[in-house]
Amino acid sequence: MGNAALIIFFAILGMAVFYSTVAYFLIRMISKKAFKRNLDRYQITQIIMLMAIGLMIIQSVRYQSWNMALPALGLLMPLLSLNVSMRRRRESNKVD
DSSP states (O other), X not given: OHHHHHHHHHHHHHHHHHHHXXXXXXXXHHHHHTXXXXXXXXXXXXXXXXXHHHHHHHHHHXXXXXXXXXXXXXXXXXXXXXXXXXXXXXXXXXXX
16 A cells, blocks of 8 residues: 555656646747747746646635635745745846
């Protein structure tokens, strides 16, 4: 039973890494082609996190499991921190 759980864990982890990588490159390509705007990796990470939060909220409403909404709130904290650090980075680049 232990080996099966380990295999499942790595399979889910691999899936998350694969889909995040695909989303990263798709978001970058779409922003360049459709919106004529280059996004940096922080902005792309922010978009991926927003999509993850949206998915968690949709699933919690769909299955009426409000305990699933708590991890979505936990994802909001790093997202807010990312917004603050991006703003500081932009301000420091404007000064130079």
